[in-house]
Amino acid sequence: MSKDRVVKLADVRAHCKSCSLLQLCLPMGLAEGDLDKLDSIIQRRKPVQKGEDLYQMGDSFKAIYAIRSGSFKTFTINAEGHEQIVGFYFPGELMGMDAISANQHICSAKALETTSVCEIPYDRLEELSMELAGLQHHFLSMMSKEIQQDQCKLMMVAKLPAEGRVANFIINLSERFQTRGYAANVFNLSMSRNDIANMLGLAVETISRILTNFQEQGVLKVERKHIEVLDIQQLRRISSQCPSVAQNTDKSTSHTA
Amino acid sequence: MSKDRVVKLADVRAHCKSCSLLQLCLPMGLAEGDLDKLDSIIQRRKPVQKGEDLYQMGDSFKAIYAIRSGSFKTFTINAEGHEQIVGFYFPGELMGMDAISANQHICSAKALETTSVCEIPYDRLEELSMELAGLQHHFLSMMSKEIQQDQCKLMMVAKLPAEGRVANFIINLSERFQTRGYAANVFNLSMSRNDIANMLGLAVETISRILTNFQEQGVLKVERKHIEVLDIQQLRRISSQCPSVAQNTDKSTSHTA
DNA sequence: CGACATGTTGAAGCGGTTCAAGTAGGGTGG
């Protein structure tokens, strides 16, 4: 579709080169020429409408997706038909990396709002990674970061009481928005209370009560989906306080260390 | 051990080519010649003693480690000095992939028993991956599998009640042992009850009680670290039963789907 | 507007934690 010199004006803004997420997303750190190579394999999709699935559990794995705008939730459906949310994804983030191993998607991805994505055919990406060391490194790095973040979520859900989880969740969103150039202290939740509760392993009512508490304590201002962070320090305090639990200073296995 | 041509006798068994974990580990699917190339960059360490750290949180990232025998736990220490266990690792599995992104380890890895590892210098691995498509693909695949497994853990901890978590944990171990050619129904826990509790987000006492229950119900035979699985079907049933929770059939965001 | 989904608030119940006490291995030194 790309012409060259003369015509592709309207086209341009859809390319990595002119994308504001360049520094976050897969092409980070690539030289100009290499960027073009990556750009050439990326396909753009029409926007995914709110509630629509980008891919579903069990779909064969064809591509990694980078989000340009909007947001997704990823989730699995278990035997009883219950949904378990795995994560939320925002602009500049990659989705689908969990599917490489099994060669099929193990989560579904549903748009939380009208969302646009770049589709990166995976076989082409592997090929190109053989050629561009920078691309390979950065892709591995993004997968590594995904591992890191999943492990953080695990620790949060395993160790923090309800308040801590919610505080942690808000801080995490705040930081991700900030990284993308949005305000750190004012933002909108694109996901429902139900989705938040589900991911954090809590009941919806608990989320509701905690948000109300935070508001009463002057930590947050909450109005439906609109969140304003008033006291980030306090949020951090709440999110890092373990219940009590001396539990494991671990003199156990460490008769050497 | 195998006597080969003439020379490298004692050496041979330490190489990928003759390693029984070949089909699980990083070199999976490589051709003979390529295998030698990978083999040439791998350094072998002397065994890590029980309780000794292979690496610690904050250490600069130099290498990925493949386990040859024994087991590790990985964990972080939070602000209050409490340990949070991230995972357990067994022969044929890779550790340290979470460190690529930050270029430093975000977990510590401690040997649960005397353990031997192969050290794979990461810069050499990236270089070699540029050359060998099969290696690149398989490495990405192993990272993808790590993501998958971390997400499974998250869902388990977020959704299952205590019994389900323990059942799930046992099944997971059983499957991993089986894949490695050990018995699926009889094995030893190299980690303490404390470590199990920690990873599952439960109290030690709860683990103890649940194991006792399982034994009384005839699902397991438990004797200290020795576990025998008597009724795997029942274990699966327990591990997949959500508490009650219709919670999220999600007619919500899906006014399209 | 009416209908349905989402979110909030209150009250009761329970699963799992916490606290407390006791048992049992495994290693060490006498």
Added chain:
DNA sequence: CCACCCTACTTGAACCGCTTCAACATGTCG
């Protein structure tokens, strides 16, 4: 070899954080 100690593990009972159930409030969309 046994006595001892330390740690891991087990068991019981009280407590509490979160869930569940129920009712209501508020948006949102056909």
